[in-house]
Amino acid sequence: MVGLKLFNTAGGVSEVMPRLAEVEADVQDLIEAHMETMLGVRFLASEYVIDCVDGGRIDSLGIDENFAPVIVEYKRGTDAGVINQGLYYMAWLVAHKDAFRSLVRDRLGAPAASQILWSAPRLICVAGDFTRYDAHAVREHRRSIDLVRYRYFGKDHVGLETVASVTGQSAAARRGRRHAAGLPTGRRQDGAMVELAAAVDEALLGVGDGITRVQRKQYRAYQRLRNFACVCLPQQTKLLVYLKADPQGVDLVPGFTRDVTGLGHHGTGDLEVQLRTERDLERAQDLFRLSYAAA
Incomplete structure (x- = not known):
């Protein structure tokens, strides 16, 4: 949270210092448990194994309020590869619509599966930070990408800040x-x-x-x-x-x-x-x- 300072005013004024998660899984577990509240996305699957030559696991799969497919990738700190990794998974998802449709049908029912908005799949990258090159890179892609920076504050607070957000419908x-x-x-x-x-x-x-x-x-x-x-x-x-x-x-x-x-x-x-x-x-x-x- 660059530039953001949080203060506790109980018994005076003291700064609540921001911190990163101990491990990446802490961020993933928190958001998956509260994905609709935190990201506006209904959670579908965690560590979803993709069936291709190179293999891989999508951190989180979901569907948003407009029934657009959503891939969420997490990084504890700054990782230059998170966007490309997410785009790799998105390419697989768009090429395997039946697999996602089946997942939605199993989790949310046939009516939801019939409304999937394939024209606007989304990638949300949640990380400790991003570089200026990351923010520039997302603007060069023809996909909907959100870069979201997280920070923990003390024991009971977590902040999410949208660093960059672009739509693929240019x-x-x-x-x-x-x-x-x-x-x-x-x-x-x-x-x-x-x-x-x-x-x-x-x-x-x-x-x-x-x-x-x-x-x-x-x-x-x-x-x-x-x-x-x-x-x-x-x-x-x-x-x-x-x-x-x-x-x-x-x-x-x-x-x-x-x-x-x-x-x-x-x-x-x-x-x-x-x-x-x-x-x-x-x-x-x-x-x-x-x-x-x-x-």
Whole structure:
């Protein structure tokens, strides 16, 4: 955690010194036991043996909120080979989709296996640190890669910091403003919604660092490790955005915000925001930031 200092204020002020794990397995065991909370990924398998000439074991396999396959690799300290190792495993995974599909079916059931998003497999590298060359390298690949630095603080705290995050869907990011909104463009009456969706896209991407987009059929997710916002395909007069902000901590306004905890909807998040105009988007900015901070 370069630059981060943590202090204990009980009985004065004393610095809590950061430290690395004793062994790599300590980090792996902790994250695998709490993967959904810490990374937004449902855990599927540990030390997964791959069947190829050179062999190997994937540290952790999972699937994220958008049903994208996730490989997680761990290193106790700094290791220049962690990215290439993870990409090697990802190439194997993409070439052996049936094996992953079978794993998901066994762990989560057939409905989950039918929704796997093969267009956006992810690699998450969790390590004690990364070099500037690592951060540059991930930007040169056409894969979704997150570099996450960990530190233990005392006995009871662990910190995760996203050092770099890139999406493998670079072609989508280069598309025009109307196409990037993810909306049909053939109907004249869609014009206002197209412009509003494009403005929402720009606002969500600009709310903080390390944001990536994932496109599914019915919604587009914005994530920093885990989703913080999901924008659904537009209705005739409004856009629905689902946020990870806690509805109990928000003053709900009829016609603008709604608690959808326990209600089925596309995407993830318990706070629904209804956007009809650019003014609604301005009102939603604080909620976007609140959800980003919580992700």
